[in-house]
Amino acid sequence: MDFELFEEVDPTGRYGRYSDKLGVGAVKKVYRAFDQQEGIEVAWNQVFLNRFTDDNAMLQRLNSEVQLLKTLENDNIIKLFSAWIDVDRTALNFITEACTSGNLRDYRKKHRRISTKALKKWSRQILRGLEYLHLHEPCIIHRDLNCSNVFINNNTGEVKIGDFGLAAAMEKEHVAHSILGTPEFMAPELYDENYTEKVDIYAFGMCVLELVTREIPYSECDCVAKIYKKVTSGVKPQAMNKVKDMGIKGFIEKCLAPVSERPSATELLQDSFFDGLDDDDDENYGTSLYIAPLEICDLSYFLVHNFHVF
Known part of the structure; x- marks a missing residue:
């Protein structure tokens, strides 16, 4: 077999997650993923919410991060493309751009x-x-x-x-x-x-x-x-x-x-x-792809009805 298999795919079928991790934090895991529509690699961020059923502050923080990210548009801020709740697995997933060399x-x-x-x-x-x-x-x-x-x-x-x-x-x-x-x-x-x-x-x-x-x-x-x-x-x-x-x-x-x-x-x-740095030293990176974001979910309803927060 000469191609990689996805571990899971988002509800629209656009994004596929591979098994290898780009990073692991205290709260979330970040996986390498692929945007099949644009043909580029992205980052699949995943948080299993069951870990925080008794931590309302963390659930609110996760929701705030997603809602905040979707309002930001700057070359030096990580872009958010999509977010959703996997109800069956009780997981929050959100897709961001991937930086090729990590942190x-x-x-x-x-x-x-x-x-x-x-x-x-x-x-x-x-x-x-x-x-x-x-x-x-x-x-x-x-x-x-x-x-x-x-x-x-x-x-x-x-x-x-x-x-x-x-x-x-x-x-x-x-x-x-x-x-x-x-x-x-x-x-x-x-x-x-x-x-x-x-x-x-x-x-x-x-x-x-x-x-x-x-x-x-x-x-x-x-x-x-x-x-x-x-x-x-x-x-x-x-x-x-x-x-x-x-x-x-x-x-x-x-x-x-x-x-x-x-x-x-x-x-x-x-x-x-x-002084001495040209203005275009770090402003022009060549042609970049514009990705129109999918509808970004608001987690509030889900969290209220499943975790009794907010």
Whole structure:
């Protein structure tokens, strides 16, 4: 047999899922899949909801992620194409675009030598995604930005932000109050439960630090409590000492500054750090396929009637 068999197919027959995984998280598994209509590979995200029958917050979070993703349209944000509930298997499935080389953390570990230009190109694309989120109406805070949630297409260098399970849409005051995120990347004000979209800028600075050093910030700490103590005391991660380029180090420090001094994504995009990069360095990736999304499901009805939430 000279072709791969699908493990399952979506209700329309358009998308087929293969057996091999692109990634596994705490909540969902991501499989390689194929869009038979467009002839391209996509990512099939799958969550078995029975695991969360007693976790209303998680069910709400899953629904929020799908509803949020379907409103976003930006070159540096992972696109959502379709979503549905498999009632028989009690599984939430949603189809997103696939990035050929996985997340930026693993990609950076694999490729030890990168140029400053490549680092700047990746950084600028992440910032463009953040700018889009932060200027969105309403403002969207990712709240869990880290290198494992940023994905890359290796043949183009295109970088995209994904994993919006902890993202929040803010009202006009742009203030949130829940402690969520990955401790090593959480801004000090996050622990005070009173923060704005500037927490994403802090996390972005930690992403740049990781990309430079290939080391997760605060890896010298062996527990979350020690990370918390250092972050809230203003102690920078030891990895900062490994950054020898003063231009890069200064840029990271701007991102990690106290919230009152921390620049916005728009301001950082205008920083001299990016001088020398052509505007088309990471804007033109050749012709891309436009995929008109299928109707995206709202999970609220299903969750209300099956899990007694909302």
